[in-house]
Amino acid sequence: MSNLLAQSWCTLSALHNRIDAHVERALQTAHELSVREFSAMLLLSGQHSGEGGHLRMNQLADALGLSQSATTRLVARLEDRGLLTRYLCATDRRGIYTDVTASGGELLERARPTNDKALQEALDEAERHPELAPLVAAVRALDSTWPQLPTPA
16 A cells, blocks of 8 residues: 555545544434434435335444444444334344334434534534545535435425
8 A cells, every 4th residue: 555545544534533523422412312323313214115125234234334233232222212113024034124213213303404514514624624625525526416315204
């Protein structure tokens, strides 16, 4: 790995850490949610009844960048709070699906503006650092091309 590539990776990691810490504080303070908990609920809220519309626990773990055991603990915490519910897949009893409950959906909707505002603040702050500005520009460019998650009814 070249020194430039390693330095670029460190810069990207620094941007991620800044954003993650800022959003984490905002979500914890306002909603008692971690970034991972919010992310899990956001991913699960986009599920649908069509083909491939539900995430298995291993798919959720992959999407969150967590181990299966860490994902299971995260889901259990949210389930204990009444925000998620787990059930067996109707066609494969080995598969476990997780859905956002009504109260989980309500909390997610209240938390979305907090997450969005904190994310915007963190990006604005990072943009003031010349070494991070190009990465912020790349993130902002992705925002216009990334598929949007449906807003729950």
